[in-house]
Every structure is written in structure tokens, then in C-alpha cells.
Amino acid sequence: MKKLLLIKYGELTTKKGNRKTFIKLLVKNIQSILMGEEYQIHYDRVRMYIESESLEAIEEKLVHVFGIHSIVECYQVHTNMEEISSSLVELLKKVPFQTFKVETKRADKSFPIENLECSRQLGGVILKNIPCKVDVHHPDLTVKVEIRREGTFLYVREIPGIGGYPVGIQGKGLLMLSGGIDSPVAGYLSLKRGVDLECLYFESPPHTSLEAKNKVVKLASIINAYSGNLKVLVVPFTKLQEAIYKNVPESYVITIMRRMMYRIATEVVKRRKLKIILNGESIGQVASQTLDSMRVINSVTTIPVIRPVACMDKLEIIEISKKIGTYETSILPYEDCCTIFLPKHPVINPELEKCIEYESRFDYETLLEECVSNIEVISLKEQKKDEDDLL
Ligand code: ATP
Ligand code: MG
Numbered sequence: 090m091k092k093l094l095l096i097k098y099g100e101l102t103t104k105k106g107n108r109k110t111f112i113k114l115l116v117k118n119i120q121s122i123l124m125g126e127e128y129q130i131h132y133d134r135v136r137m138y139i140e141s142e143s144l145e146a147i148e149e150k151l152v153h154v155f156g157i158h159s160i161v162e163c164y165q166v167h168t169n170m171e172e173i174s175s176s177l178v179e180l181l182k183k184v185p186f187q188t189f190k191v192e193t194k195r196a197d198k199s200f201p202i203e204n205l206e207c208s209r210q211l212g213g214v215i216l217k218n219i220p221c222k223v224d225v226h227h228p229d230l231t232v233k234v235e236i237r238r239e240g241t242f243l244y245v246r247e248i249p250g251i252g253g254y255p256v257g258i259q260g261k262g263l264l265m266l267s268g269g270i271d272s273p274v275a276g277y278l279s280l281k282r283g284v285d286l287e288c289l290y291f292e293s294p295p296h297t298s299l300e301a302k303n304k305v306v307k308l309a310s311i312i313n314a315y316s317g318n319l320k321v322l323v324v325p326f327t328k329l330q331e332a333i334y335k336n337v338p339e340s341y342v343i344t345i346m347r348r349m350m351y352r353i354a355t356e357v358v359k360r361r362k363l364k365i366i367l368n369g370e371s372i373g374q375v376a377s378q379t380l381d382s383m384r385v386i387n388s389v390t391t392i393p394v395i396r397p398v399a400c401m402d403k404l405e406i407i408e409i410s411k412k413i414g415t416y417e418t419s420i421l422p423y424e425d426c427c428t429i430f431l432p433k434h435p436v437i438n439p440e441l442e443k444c445i446e447y448e449s450r451f452d453y454e455t456l457l458e459e460c461v462s463n464i465e466v467i468s469l470k471e472q473k474k475d476e477d478d479l480l
Contacts, residue, residue, distance in 0.1 A: 090176045094144055095161040095242065096137040096151065097250075107258075108134060114255040115156045121317045122150050148248065153314045155281050156258075157250030168200060168241045174214040177232065177243055181219055184245060188224035189215065193234045200236045207234065254283030256316050261285045262365040262395070263358050265350065266321070267425050268304045271369030271398050273312055273415040274406050278397035279367050280315045287363060288319060289354055291326040293429065301423035306467060311415050313469045323465040324353055329456040336450040339432040343377050344439045345447055347386045349457065355390040356461050365393045371406065372399050376435035385439045 098115065116132060119139075128141035141147055144162070151160050166176045181189075191208040202210070211234060212223055235242040264276045266288040276286055290305045306321055313319040329349055337345045354366045370378045377386065387394055398406050410416040 090179070091140070091165045092144060093163060093165060094139045094141075094148060094151070095163045095244070096132075096139065097158045097161065098136065098156065111156065111255055111258060112137075114258055115154070118156070118255050118257070118317070119151070119154055122154055123147060124317075126150075152248065152251060154255075155251060155253035155283065155315060156255035158252060159250050160248045161244045162246045162248075163242045163244040165240045165242055168197070168236055170202070170210065173234065173241055173243070174211060177211060177215060177234075178218045180243060180245065181215060181230075181232070184230065186221060186228075186230040188222050188228045189230040189232055190223060190225045190228045191215070191232045191234060193236065196235065196237045207236075251281070253281035256280050256283060257285040257318075258283035259285075260364045261287060262367045263354055263361070263363045264288045265354060265366065265368040266290050266305055266309060267369070268301055268308065268419065268421070268423055269369065269425065270403075270410050270416065270419040271371060271374075271406055273308045273369075273419060274409045274413070275367055275369040275397040276309075276312045277315065277409065277413050277415075279395070280312065284365075284367070285316055286312075286319055286367070287357075287361065288321045289324060289357060290321055291324045291350060291353075293327045293330050294325075296327065296330075296429045297424050300421075301425060304418060304421055304423050306469075307418050308415050310469050311418065312413070317470065319469045321467040321469065322357060323467065324460050325463050325465075326460060329453065329460055332451050332453065332456055334430060337447045340434050340436045341439060341443065341447055342430070342432055343435045344382060344385060345444060347377050347382075348389045348444060348448070349453065351386060351389050351394075352457055353460050355392050356457070357464070358392050360461070365395055366390070367395045367397065369398055370396045371401060371403070374403070376437045379437045381438040382436075385441050385444055388441060 098112065112132060112134070116130065116137070119130065126141065126143060126147055128139050128147060131138045139147060148160060151157060164176060164180060166172045191212045193204040193207040193211070195204050195207070215221065216223065230245060233244050259282065262279060262284045264272065264279065264286045266272045266276060267290070276288065279286060288309045290302065292302050302323065309319050309321045330346060333342055333345050333349065351366070357363070358366060370383065373379060376382060407416065410419060
């Protein structure tokens with residue numbers, strides 16, 4: 090009896106034309122997340138098997154891989170009733186249960202016993218050897234027996250995967266990642282739909298601290314468990330931000346600051362050949378996220394901006410952040426460039442003409458260029474700065 094993990098694909102099985110690409114990418118993602126583990130992987134159009142001496146460690150990592158519908162601990166035996174029966178009894182002796190049912194699926198039609206009859210016979214063997222009862226409606230345990238050409242597979246435990254699409258199937262987007270609660274959740278949701286990410290963080294030292302930056306890198310490394318491939322691009326934003334505070338009326342500073350952030354993000358998307366911008370904006374959450382503000386801020390770019398948490402309540406966002414493990418880090422109290430010098434009365438319905446007039450008061454283009462060309466790239470793949478990865 091050989092133990093292995095069977096991986097059932099998620100939503101991708103419905104995408105007929107793209108199936109091959111999906112599966113290949115899923116395999117590549119699994120390989121990158123299992124880096125350092127010893128294992129063998131076999132796959133076909135509908136499922137994948139992993140064999141290894143360290144299946145438990147592997148299983149723990151696989152629950153972070155998008156595109157996996159479920160992970161089944163299974164045992165492969167030869168297809169004959171004696172071996173199937175004795176293996177089942179051996180396996181079930183280790184599992185606590187009082188009621189059970191057997192479900193047989195015969196993919197190999199050359200096997201002479203039909204599904205129902207096979208389940209009946211195996212149920213009889215179990216009843217004879219283990220003190221328990223059959224309950225076909227609400228069993229404690231459903232024993233699945235799958236008879237396939239390459240052997241018979243027995244499984245009693247199916248662990249749900251996280252679903253979604255394989256990360257990268259949609260290419261890469263640029264996530265504006267702050268130290269808050271919303272943007273890491275937005276990043277997780279994007280990865281779930283197959284969008285791989287680079288993260289963009291605006292820092293304003295000495296107004297923002299090194300701890301604030303480390304916090305963002307930590308958040309990125311938590312969501313990196315779902316990608317394995319993330320980078321954090323750190324934008325030195327101080328000079329531009331100071332120029333904004335010097336030249337723009339207080340109520341408009343956040344609006345103009347966010348227009349500058351979008352301009353920088355747009356330039357980074359172009360230079361790094363990314364596809365879209367993503368962020369953690371949520372409609373109505375703060376003054377810069379009213380629909381009027383979003384229109385005026387968004388108008389500086391033609392790159393699509395996706396806001397995965399736009400229509401969620403804060404409580405729903407918090408729930409996801411707790412589930413993915415970013416919440417505890419997000420609530421650490423470090424200043425962000427959006428929260429320093431916060432105006433008392435930020436405008437909630439800014440006018441585009443006013444923004445343009447205020448921006449004409451200083452040479453922001455030179456400052457923007459300086460921001461973009463001095464970006465620091467932190468690669469989470471190797472946990473070190475990527476020297477040859479300059480913009
Ligand atoms: P979060 O929204 O992540 O909880 P926040 O509430 O402090 O953080 P907001 O002021 O709501 O941030 O900003 C909205 C969005 O703008 C953030 O979700 C994030 O995508 C982006 N953003 C804000 N500040 C920064 C920053 N310093 N660097 C990168 N992106 C930022
Ligand atoms: Mg927010």
C-alpha cells in the first residue's frame with residue numbers, strides 16, 4: 090500500500106481551451122512552493138499525484154496554492170478485492186468512527202464488479218472486522234474507493250484547497266501596499282484570481298519610520314505564501330510629499346498626494362511591463378475614497394485600477410485579514426505617509442480644475458521622475474535586494 094496525495098484541480102477544469110496552460114502553471118507554482126522538499130509529481134488532465142516521504146509538510150504548503158480544489162490523502166493498492174479489503178481494514182483501524190458508508194467509483198470498466206455491489210462487499214468486510222454501523226445518510230466517515238487503470242485508490246480524508254486560479258495565469262499587476270488592513274487583503278484576493286503581484290510602497294523618511302517599512306515587507310511576505318514570487322518596490326516619497334504640503338491648500342493635500350501616487354504607479358507599471366494597478370480602496374471609507382474623489386484621482390491614469398475590496402465592509406475585510414494572517418501585523422501602530430500631517434477637513438468632492446491649478450504651482454514632474462528612478466527593489470524570493478533589478 091503506497092500513500093500519496095491526490096490533488097483535484099479547482100475552477101480551471103471548466104476552462105476547456107486553456108486547461109493545458111492552467112495545469113502547467115499550477116504544476117510550476119506547486120514546484121516553486123515546494124522548493125526544498127523531496128517529492129515526485131505526476132499529473133494528467135484531471136488530477137495530480139504527489140509522492141514523498143514528507144507528505145505532511147507538503148500538505149501544509151499546498152493549502153496555500155490557488156487552483157487546487159482539494160487535497161486527498163490516499164492510498165494506492167493493486168486492483169483486486171483481497172488487497173482492497175485488507176488495506177481498507179488496516180487503514181480504518183486507525184480512524185475513530187462509529188458509522189460509515191462506502192462509495193465506489195469504477196473508472197476502469199474492465200473491473201468486473203459494479204459500483205454498488207463493490208461497496209456492499211467492502212462494507213461487509215469492514216463490519217466484520219471493526220465494531221461500527223452502516224449509515225448511508227449521515228455517516229461519520231465516507232470511505233471512497235476509486236478503481237482506475239493504474240490501480241485502486243482508497244481515501245478517507247479530503248482537505249479543501251483554497252480554489253481560485255493558478256497565480257500568474259493573468260500576468261502581473263502592481264499592488265499599492267500600505268501597512269494597513271485593506272491592501273494586503275486586496276493583494277490576497279488578486280492572487281486568488283490568478284493575478285501575480287509586485288508591491289509598491291511609498292515611504293517618507295524621516296516622517297515615516299524604518300519599522301513602518303519593515304511592517305509592509307512583513308505583510309508582503311505573509312501574502313507571498315500564496316505566490317512565492319513577490320517583490321516590494323519602495324518609493325522614496327519624502328521630497329514630493331513635502332512639496333505638496335508646501336504648495337497645495339491643506340484640504341487638497343491628500344487628493345493631490347494620491348494623484349501623485351497613481352502617476353508613479355502608472356510609470357512603474359509601464360517600465361516593469363505589468364498590466365494593471367491594484368489597491369485597497371473601499372468606497373466611502375475615507376475622504377479620498379468617495380466616488381467624487383476616486384474620479385478625480387483616477388483621472389491621471391489610463392491604466393485599469395482594480396479595487397478588490399471596493400464594495401466590502403470593513404468588518405468583512407478584517408475577517409479575511411484574520412483568516413490569511415495579516416491582521417496582527419496590520420494593526421501595529423506605525424505611521425504611514427497617508428496619516429502624517431493628516432488635514433483636519435480633507436475635501437470629499439474635489440474639483441479637477443482646482444487639482445490642476447494646484448499642481449501647476451510646482452515642478453512635480455522632476456520630483457516624480459526622481460521617485461521612480463530611486464525605487465529600491467526588495468525581492469522576497471531570495472530575501473535580498475535584487476541588484477540587477479533597477480528600473
Ligand atoms: P489600508 O487601506 O491598506 O488598510 P490605509 O487604510 O492606511 O491602509 P488608505 O488611506 O485607506 O490606506 O489608502 C487606500 C489605499 O491606498 C491603500 O489600501 C493602499 O492600496 C494605498 N496606499 C495608501 N498608502 C500607501 C502607501 N504608503 N504605499 C502604498 N500604497 C498606499
Ligand atoms: Mg483603507
